[in-house]
Amino acid sequence: xxxxxxxxxxxxxxxxxxxxxxxxxxxxxxxxxxxxxxxxxxxxxxxxxxxxxxxxxxxxxxxxxxxxxxxxxxxxxxxxxxxxxxxxxxxxxxxxxxxxxxxxxxxxxxxxxxxxxxxxxxxxxxxxxxxxxxxxxxxxxxxxxxxxxxxxxxxxxxxxxxxxxxxxxxxxxxxxxxxxxxxxxxxxxxxxxxxxxxxxxxxxxxxxxxxxxxxxxxxxxxxxxxxxxxxxxxxxxxxxxxxxxxxxxxxxxxxxxxxxxxxxxxxxxxxxxxxxxxxxxxxxxxxxxxxxxxxxxxxxxxxxxxxxxxxxxxxxxxxxxxxxxxxxxxxxxxxxxxxxxxxxxxxxxxxxxxxxxxxxxxxxxxxxxxxxxxx
Amino acid sequence: xxxxxxxxxxxxxxxxxxxxxxxxxxxxxxxxxxxxxxxxxxxxxxxxxxxxxxxxxxxxxxxxxxxxxxxxxxxxxxxxxxxxxxxxxxxxxxxxxxxxxxxxxxxxxxxxxxxxxxxxxxxxxxxxxxxxxx
Numbered sequence: 001x002x003x004x005x006x007x008x009x010x011x012x013x014x015x016x017x018x019x020x021x022x023x024x025x026x027x028x029x030x031x032x033x034x035x036x037x038x039x040x041x042x043x044x045x046x047x048x049x050x051x052x053x054x055x056x057x058x059x060x061x062x063x064x065x066x067x068x069x070x071x072x073x074x075x076x077x078x079x080x081x082x083x084x085x086x087x088x089x090x091x092x093x094x095x096x097x098x099x100x101x102x103x104x105x106x107x108x109x110x111x112x113x114x115x116x117x118x119x120x121x122x123x124x125x126x127x128x129x130x131x132x133x134x135x136x137x138x139x140x141x142x143x144x145x146x147x148x149x150x151x152x153x154x155x156x157x158x159x160x161x162x163x164x165x166x167x168x169x170x171x172x173x174x175x176x177x178x179x180x181x182x183x184x185x186x187x188x189x190x191x192x193x194x195x196x197x198x199x200x201x202x203x204x205x206x207x208x209x210x211x212x213x214x215x216x217x218x219x220x221x222x223x224x225x226x227x228x229x230x231x232x233x234x235x236x237x238x239x240x241x242x243x244x245x246x247x248x249x250x251x252x253x254x255x256x257x258x259x260x261x262x263x264x265x266x267x268x269x270x271x272x273x274x275x276x277x278x279x280x281x282x283x284x285x286x287x288x289x290x291x292x293x294x295x296x297x298x299x300x301x302x303x304x305x306x307x308x309x310x311x312x313x314x315x316x317x318x319x320x321x322x323x324x325x326x327x328x329x330x331x332x333x334x335x336x337x338x339x340x341x342x343x344x345x346x347x348x349x350x351x352x353x354x355x356x357x358x359x360x361x362x363x364x365x366x367x368x369x370x371x372x373x374x375x
Numbered sequence: 376x377x378x379x380x381x382x383x384x385x386x387x388x389x390x391x392x393x394x395x396x397x398x399x400x401x402x403x404x405x406x407x408x409x410x411x412x413x414x415x416x417x418x419x420x421x422x423x424x425x426x427x428x429x430x431x432x433x434x435x436x437x438x439x440x441x442x443x444x445x446x447x448x449x450x451x452x453x454x455x456x457x458x459x460x461x462x463x464x465x466x467x468x469x470x471x472x473x474x475x476x477x478x479x480x481x482x483x484x485x486x487x488x489x490x491x492x493x494x495x496x497x498x499x500x501x502x503x504x505x506x507x508x509x
Contacts (some may be wrong), residue, residue, distance in 0.1 A: 163387070169491030170393035176493035178396040200491070238496065 003137040007039030009216070010105065015041050018119055018128060020107040021087065025095070026061060027103040027134070035061055035104065042108075061104045064092040069120030074112035091115040093123055094256040097131040102138075105130065136147050150302040154207060169196045205335035220264075220347065222370050225256040225297050227263040229290055232273050240277050247277075255373040256290070256297040260347040268343050271336040272301045272363050278360070279329060280305035292372065301366045307357035316353060317341040325357070381501065382423040383407040384414035384440060385464075394427065397494035398501065411439045418444070418456050424505045427462045428484070441484050459505035460485040464492070 014364070022042030026035045029052060036052035055062055063070035072090040087108040095103040097237045105127055109115065172193040175181070181189065215280040231251045240247040269288075276286040284304035291298050308316065312323035322334040348366035381403045385391050391407045398405050406421055408414040417441075418426065441461050443453050451457075460506060461484040486500050 089427045166490040167387055167393060171389060173492060173494055174396035178400050196491075238493075357475045 003134065003141070004039060006130070006133045006137055008041065010126070010133070011039045011041035012352045013126055014105055014123055016105050017111075017123060018091070018107050018115065019110045020091075020114065022085075022108040024106045024108075025103060025130070026058075026106065028055070028101060032101065038103070041236075052259050058104070060092045061092065064104055065094045065101050069093045069117060071115050071117055071119075075117070076190055086110050088112040089114040091119055091123075093127055094119045095131040095134065097135040102134050110116060116284065132151060156204075157207060162200070162207070165200050169193065169200060170180075172196060182291055202335075205339065220259055222257045223259050223260045223262055223265055225265065225290065225299070225367070226251050226254075228262060228298065229269055229288060231266060232269040233288060235270065236273050236277055239274075240286060243277065243280070244282040245277060245280055248285065249288045250287070252290050252292060253304055253374075254292065256292060256369060257371045257373065258297050258349075258367040259370055260343075260367070264343050264347065268340050268365065269299065269301070272339045272365070273335065276303035276361070279303065279326060284360075290370065293366075295369055295371045297367045299367075300362060301363040301365075302360060304360040307359055307361055308353070308355040309357055313353065313355065317351075340347060377505075378402045378422070378423075378424040379478070379505075380406060380421055380423040381425045381427060381505075382414065382417055382421065384409075384411060385429045386410065389402060390429075390464075394497070395481050395490075396497045401501075402500070414440050415443055415453070418453065418459070422456060423459060424474065425460050425462060425501060427464065427488075429464055462504060463487050481503050487492055 001245040010026050014021040015021070020357045022040070024037055024041070024043055024047065025039040028035055033055055034052040035058055035296055036056055037047045037050055040047050055065075060070050060072065070092040074088050075090070086109070087110055089109040089112055089141075091107045093105050094101050096279065105123065107115065107119075107123075149231060163370065172189055176186070176189050176193065179184040229249065233247065236246055273288060287300075287302045288302075289300040289302070291300075306325055306329055306343045308323050309325060312321075315321040316323070317337050317340075318334075319338040319345065320334040322339075341351055344365055344367070347367060349365060352364045352366075354364075381398055383391050383394050383405065385394075385407065386409050394466055395405050395407075406423065414426070416427075417423070426440065426444070441463075443451070443459065443505075444456055444459060445454060446453060446457075448454075463484045463486070465487045479507050485504055488497050489499055
């Protein structure tokens with residue numbers, strides 16, 4: 001709910017409760033020194049555009065904030081600071097949330113002596129609720145701003161952090177490719193390259209995680225699973241060939257359409273198939289199998305890799321967790337599978353893993369099928 | 376002798392250096408430009424056999440080059456360079472390059488190379504685009 005609606009409701013309710021003719025809500029600014037009219041009931045809307053005023057110049061508000069309530073029994077309108085209005089009586093009570101004043105609530109009546117100090121106590125439950133609502137809507141606004149700056153942060157990170165790393169990697173690879181180095185130099189450059197690869201992985205995973213855990217998911221829609229897996233296999237094929245691995249991909253004849261985003265699905269399978277390639281020793285195989293099962297789409301990624309120890313399986317999807325044998329074998333961050341699980345679940349699917357150390361690992365991702373398009 | 380000039384348009388001199396090494400060791404003449412304006416100028420001046428552009432997603436200026444070269448209007452000042460192949464460097468680890476290359480997201484470029492570059496893969500693509508070995 002918008003803050004202005006909450007406040008208007010508060011003003012209206014207060015006026016009804018005390019049978020007053022008008023009411024207004026004033027809010028304190030961040031510094032707590034200036035007040036501005038934020039909502040009115042029974043008063044001209046122009047008051048909202050009056051801008052903020054030093055609290056020192058608002059006698060009634062100042063008194064209310066220091067002594068819980070201020071009552072004007074019979075006054076000329078100038079004391080109520082409402083030129084052109086016919087009010088004779090007024091009551092001002094502070095809006096306090098968790099000990100911090102957030103604003104004031106004013107009620108006005110044309111009849112003198114309309115309010116007494118006890119009226120402030122009658123308004124209490126309403127005022128407390130109002131103050132909490134103000135605090136909550138403000139927190140919500142802050143959250144939205146935070147979310148926007150988080151997205152901005154990711155964009156900056158992507159460019160400012162990843163770019164220099166990939167440029168450095170490219171330079172190292174070029175130097176190694178061009179040759180002419182001594183064995184010792186070659187070794188040092190190889191080490192630099194490996195460190196940079198690790199850093200790149202970490203940055204990519206962190207960015208994936210930051211993007212993947214976003215409370216507002218990217219627009220999801222029907223996505224063709226076959227296409228996503230095709231891209232992933234195409235992307236990772238060269239890496240598999242480099243390691244002398246056999247990569248087999250069995251797609252479905254029919255197109256399987258699932259819920260998600262193209263980027264999200266690609267990320268899921270780049271991670272899983274990437275891990276299979278990473279943790280399978282040369283000469284092994286990685287098989288990607290796609291099938292339709294009980295109205296669901298199922299993707300099985302099986303490898304003949306190092307396997308996952310039984311005691312590591314329950315922790316596999318935890319952030320930053322890495323199985324002991326994985327740590328020894330390869331650089332990694334332990335974020336990949338946390339991201340995968342997050343995404344799979346976001347798309348309403350589930351992921352399972354079976355593994356035998358020294359024999360291999362099979363990951364199975366099951367996603368509910370939106371439709372199938374016969375080939 | 377066949378044209379072996381390659382123009383790199385990239386605003387990061389370190390990346391340009393990283394591309395220079397493998398391309399030069401494979402016998403190509405390498406030119407570079409740090410802006411799309413300079414790039415278009417050098418295309419007219421040297422008519423390279425291939426243009427390599429920075430990740431198209433991040434620098435709109437490079438889109439300008441590909442669109443200028445691919446402009447189908449007969450009076451386009453780049454009409455005679457229309458057939459120069461364009462290779463684009465894309466951020467790696469995502470399948471962005473594969474998605475960009477798909478039919479539904481057609482961009483007027485010929486191929487993509489993932490960053491960080493793999494020199495072998497870079498040269499394979501460059502050779503294929505220039506037609507070396509045909």
